[in-house]
Amino acid sequence: MSPEKTEQVLGRKLISLFDSHRNHISRYDPPFLQGIRNQAMESFRKAGFPTTAMETWRNTNLERVLEKDYNIIFDPPEAPVDLENVFRCEVPDFNTHIISLYNGWYISRDTPLLTLPNGTIIGSLAQALREIPELAEKHFNKYAGAMGNGLISLNTAFAQDGVFIYVPDGVEAYKTIQMVNILNRDDDVMVQNRNLVILGRNSRLRLVHCDDSHNQQPSFTNTVTEVFLDEGATIDHYKLQNLNNSSTLVNSSFFYLEKESRLSTHLITLNGGLIRNESFVRLSGPEAHADVFGIYLMDKNQHVDNQVFMDHSAPVTTSNQLFKGILDDQASGVFNGHILVRKDAQRISAYQSNRNILLTDKAVVHAKPFLEIYADDVKCSHGATVGRLDENALFYIRSRGIGEYNARLLLMYAFAAEVIRRISITPLRNRIDDLVKKRLRGELAICDQCVLHCSQEEKRYSFDIDMSKI
Amino acid sequence: MLSIKNLHVSIAGKEILKGLSLEVREGEVHAIMGPNGTGKSTLASVIVGREDFHVDSGEIMYKGRDLMGLSVEERALEGIFLGFQYPVEIPGVSMTSFLRTAVNEHRKYRGLDPLTGAEFLALMEERKELIEIHSDLTNRSVNEGFSGGEKKRNEIFQMAMLQPALAILDETDSGLDIDALKVVANGVNRLRTPGNATVVITHYQRLLEYIIPDFVHVLYDGRIIKSGGKELALELEEKGYEWLKLQES
Numbered sequence: 141m142s143p144e145k146t147e148q149v150l151g152r153k154l155i156s157l158f159d160s161h162r163n164h165i166s167r168y169d170p171p172f173l174q175g176i177r178n179q180a181m182e183s184f185r186k187a188g189f190p191t192t193a194m195e196t197w198r199n200t201n202l203e204r205v206l207e208k209d210y211n212i213i214f215d216p217p218e219a220p221v222d223l224e225n226v227f228r229c230e231v232p233d234f235n236t237h238i239i240s241l242y243n244g245w246y247i248s249r250d251t252p253l254l255t256l257p258n259g260t261i262i263g264s265l266a267q268a269l270r271e272i273p274e275l276a277e278k279h280f281n282k283y284a285g286a287m288g289n290g291l292i293s294l295n296t297a298f299a300q301d302g303v304f305i306y307v308p309d310g311v312e313a314y315k316t317i318q319m320v321n322i323l324n325r326d327d328d329v330m331v332q333n334r335n336l337v338i339l340g341r342n343s344r345l346r347l348v349h350c351d352d353s354h355n356q357q358p359s360f361t362n363t364v365t366e367v368f369l370d371e372g373a374t375i376d377h378y379k380l381q382n383l384n385n386s387s388t389l390v391n392s393s394f395f396y397l398e399k400e401s402r403l404s405t406h407l408i409t410l411n412g413g414l415i416r417n418e419s420f421v422r423l424s425g426p427e428a429h430a431d432v433f434g435i436y437l438m439d440k441n442q443h444v445d446n447q448v449f450m451d452h453s454a455p456v457t458t459s460n461q462l463f464k465g466i467l468d469d470q471a472s473g474v475f476n477g478h479i480l481v482r483k484d485a486q487r488i489s490a491y492q493s494n495r496n497i498l499l500t501d502k503a504v505v506h507a508k509p510f511l512e513i514y515a516d517d518v519k520c521s522h523g524a525t526v527g528r529l530d531e532n533a534l535f536y537i538r539s540r541g542i543g544e545y546n547a548r549l550l551l552m553y554a555f556a557a558e559v560i561r562r563i564s565i566t567p568l569r570n571r572i573d574d575l576v577k578k579r580l581r582g583e584l585a586i587c588d589q590c591v592l593h594c595s596q597e598e599k600r601y602s603f604d605i606d607m608s609k610i
Numbered sequence: 611m612l613s614i615k616n617l618h619v620s621i622a623g624k625e626i627l628k629g630l631s632l633e634v635r636e637g638e639v640h641a642i643m644g645p646n647g648t649g650k651s652t653l654a655s656v657i658v659g660r661e662d663f664h665v666d667s668g669e670i671m672y673k674g675r676d677l678m679g680l681s682v683e684e685r686a687l688e689g690i691f692l693g694f695q696y697p698v699e700i701p702g703v704s705m706t707s708f709l710r711t712a713v714n715e716h717r718k719y720r721g722l723d724p725l726t727g728a729e730f731l732a733l734m735e736e737r738k739e740l741i742e743i744h745s746d747l748t749n750r751s752v753n754e755g756f757s758g759g760e761k762k763r764n765e766i767f768q769m770a771m772l773q774p775a776l777a778i779l780d781e782t783d784s785g786l787d788i789d790a791l792k793v794v795a796n797g798v799n800r801l802r803t804p805g806n807a808t809v810v811i812t813h814y815q816r817l818l819e820y821i822i823p824d825f826v827h828v829l830y831d832g833r834i835i836k837s838g839g840k841e842l843a844l845e846l847e848e849k850g851y852e853w854l855k856l857q858e859s
Contacts, residue, residue: 536698536752539658540712540768541686541719550711554702554751 150206151188155181158297161214165300168266170273176281180296187290194289199474199506200416200445205388210330210360216245216301234567236318236348237262243323244331244361245301259308262317265336268304275306279338279368283394287420287449291390295364299334302363305347309340309370316346316565321361323387328358335365339373339401346376346565351383351391351412358386358413365393369401371425376564377405380572383412385440392418399425399454406563407434407463408572409444410579416445423450423457434463435559437579438471445474452481452488455515461492464559466552466580467503478510479520486517494524497555552580611636611807612657612776617668619649619656626652628832629668634776637804641818641843642811644829645851650811651695653829654780658692659685672776687719689775693765693782700752705764708752709734709771716772737770741797759790766797773801778809783817795820815847828854 158165158181166174189206190197221242239262240247246264248254253263253271261268269276284292307313323331339345351361369375375395383389389412395403407417421430436444450459465473475494496505507524529551537547556576563569612634619627626649634640644650656663657670659682670677677685700708713733714724725733734748747756747764756764762782769777782794798808798821810821818826818840826842827834828851836842836854846854 530698530700532698533700535660535682536694536700537703537708538682539686539692539694540708540772541683541715542711543683543715544681546711546715547683550703550708551700554700557702 148188150209151184153209154212154294154298155185157212164214165298168270170269170277172273172277173269173280176285177297180281180285180293183293184290184297187293189290196447196476199472200414200443202388202414205360205414208328208358208360210328212298212330213243213245213325214300217242217247221247234316234565234571236316238318238320239263239303240320240322241301241303241333243325243329244321244333246303253304258311258314260311260313261304261306263304265302265304265334266300268306268336272306275338276304276336279366280336281366283366283368283396283420283422284364284392287394291362292364292392295332295334295362295392298332299364302333302335302365303337304335305337305345307339307343307345307373310342311340312344313346316348316568319347319349321349321351321363323352323357323359323361323383324355325357325359326355328360330360330362332362332364335363337365337367337375339367339369339375341370342372343370344374348378348380348565348568350380351389356384356386358388360388362390363392365391367393367395367403369395369397369403369428371398372400373398374402375404377403378563378565378568379405379407379417381407381409381412381415382575383415385411385413385442387412388414390416390418393420395419395421395430397421397423397425397428397430397457400427401425402428403430403432404562404564405430405432406559407432407436407446408559409434409436409438410575411438412442412444414443414445416447418447418449420449421451421459422453423459424453426454426456428454428457430459431562432459432461433559433562434465435556435576436463436465436467436473437556437576438465438473439468439582440471441469442471443473444471446476447474448477448492450477450479450490450492452479452485452490455485456487457485458489459491461494462559462562463494464496464555465494465505466497466499466555467505468499470500470502472503473505475505475507475524476510477508477522478512479522481511481513481515481518481520483514485515488515488517489519491520492522495555496524496526497529497552498526499529549577549580553577556580611673612809613669613671614657615669615671617653617656617670618666619652620664620666621652621662625666626663626832627656630829630833632827632834634807634809636807638825639802639808639810639821639823641821641823641826641840642809642829642834643813643815643826643843643846646813648829649832650829651780654692654695654778654809654811657685657778658682658690683715686772686774687716691769691772691774691777693762693769693777693779695780695782695784697753697756697761697765699754699756701754703752705748705750705752706730706734709748709768712768713771734771738767741766741770741793741800743767743793743797758785759787762786762790762794763797766794770797770801773806775806776809777801777806778811780811781813782810783812783814791817792820815843818843830854 252267477492479490481488494507509522614632617630710730828836
């Protein structure tokens with residue numbers, strides 16, 4: 141008999157934990173959820189963890205991650221967590237509504253489910269499932285469930301909390317909502333939170349979502365977010381990732397777009413051990429539009445994997461993907477961009493571009509565009525490039541008296557700026573701009589420098605190089 | 611200021627410069643002429659420190675220092691400027707921040723405080739005025755989408771901002787119409803002082819109608835085969851390089 145693979149050990153442990161804690165996990169579940177959980181666990185039993193034998197996982201190997209014996213936190217923090225001690229927002233002029241997940245559990249200063257005067261509901265998913273199950277039921281697992289892989293099923297089975305946001309028809313959420321995921325534990329934990337965002341007709345939301353480590357402890361976060369955009373709704377979504385080098389994050393986001401709705405999502409990966417972002421976008425009504433942008437700056441042995449599945453299932457839908465990355469040392473990157481244009485989805489425009497700079501011979505990137513088109517009136521383009529910094533440009537810059545180090549920074553920053561300048565919230569753009577510069581200079585600390593979560597007062601960062609006008 | 615003695619340079623094992631010597635003193639304008647492929651651009655590249663070229667023997671002294679030990683940026687900070695034959699496009703880097711960085715690096719090297727944004731903008735306006743360039747190249751990315759003429763004017767503008775001691779202009783006249791040529795020549799003349807020197811590398815005598823050289827050198831097959839005053843350029847224009855080749859043999 142061959143020895144049992146390590147991931148099977150963790151998988152078996154999770155299955156047995158689920159069986160022994162099933163009642164505890166689902167103790168507050170509305171009736172509709174219990175069947176979903178059991179079904180999801182069945183799917184996980186069959187599928188297990190993704191392996192490199194699967195096409196979309198070929199270049200992201202979870203074996204090392206799954207070797208660890210993670211603890212699962214089945215209960216919310218016992219003592220109330222003082223948000224003030226955990227983070228203070230120092231982004232100048234960035235007036236936001238802050239919500240936080242602490243080791244996967246929603247923490248709040250006041251009520252776990254807040255209803256604003258305009259009808260917007262913000263709070264804990266667990267609480268929303270209890271208080272307003274009808275609203276949650278309409279959308280919960282409707283988008284993620286259909287696309288399930290083992291990890292998504294596992295999340296569905298285990299997730300007990302997360303963030304819930306509902307914006308009613310015609311309402312424009314007046315403040316940007318900042319969602320901060322904080323991991324702060326002394327043991328190795330696996331966190332599986334679940335977020336549900338529902339946007340009513342012609343509503344509008346700006347959502348900034350940060351993943352942040354507090355220490356150097358290994359962790360495995362398996363998070364699933366479902367976002368539903370009703371007709372004419374708009375979401376401007378940012379996912380910022382600044383995790384420690386021992387962390388693993390699999391972030392699966394599902395966006396379901398009704399007609400004339402608009403999605404803009406930005407995946408900004410500054411640091412992390414292994415990060416995989418899966419963005420599933422379904423354009424299911426005419427004139428829906430999706431922008432999916434990403435920037436990743438990795439070094440050491442870090443690994444980043446961006447997967448986009450852009451599903452044009454209705455006619456006259458448009459999409460645009462732009463991912464740019466800089467990989468240093470032995471870092472590795474993956475980009476798989478899949479565009480599907482379904483039969484009868486005519487008059488489609490879908491663009492995709494992935495550009496990479498490798499700073500060393502040992503850095504690698506696997507880029508794979510994949511177009512699957514069953515309609516004939518379609519404008520599609522894709523492109524992937526992998527290159528070095530332009531030697532002629534470096535020489536030109538240096539010949540004006542700018543040292544090689546700064547010349548390289550200038551070129552790297554200019555490369556990244558194409559994505560950064562698409563961030564439409566100005567204070568956020570400035571802050572990310574600063575963080576990217578710091579990251580490129582190797583000065584970004586993990587524990588205290590998350591975009592929205594800085595433990596000390598910080599000055600606006602400036603280069604010797606003034607890049608403010610780039 | 612610049613003293614080159616018996617310089618031998620190769621690239622990828624192929625010898626390009628085969629014993630070139632040149633003396634340039636403060637206040638002088640030198641023109642280096644010659645047919646294509648004789649080593650004119652190689653000479654410019656070696657002086658500014660391009661690393662693809664290998665100096666096999668000979669020396670380049672600049673203000674009494676051996677240039678060989680200095681990096682590209684150190685040479686620039688010491689006052690050497692190259693006007694590129696093919697200026698490089700750098701998407702995403704604005705002219706303003708590029709130049710401000712360069713100017714402040716030069717200031718730092720000389721122990722001066724960096725210019726503030728306002729001071730820098732004032733300096734840009736003053737230098738534009740000085741060389742009579744009125745088009746607005748500064749709000750764009752470095753050379754990106756510039757026409758041939760704009761690129762060359764931009765080189766002169768950068769020269770005006772950095773005020774080098776030794777400017778080497780590599781075929782700055784190529785591809786220019788007569789108006790653009792005048793703008794470029796005018797810039798060079800305006801920037802000329804008793805303390806600096808200019809080396810103009812050119813194919814044609816045409817530019818030398820506007821920039822009057824003190825010396826004209828003919829570079830042929832990796833060496834300077836003839837030097838003279840400005841009248842040499844006219845003679846070349848009239849008789850062609852063949853005449854010198856015949857004299858050589």
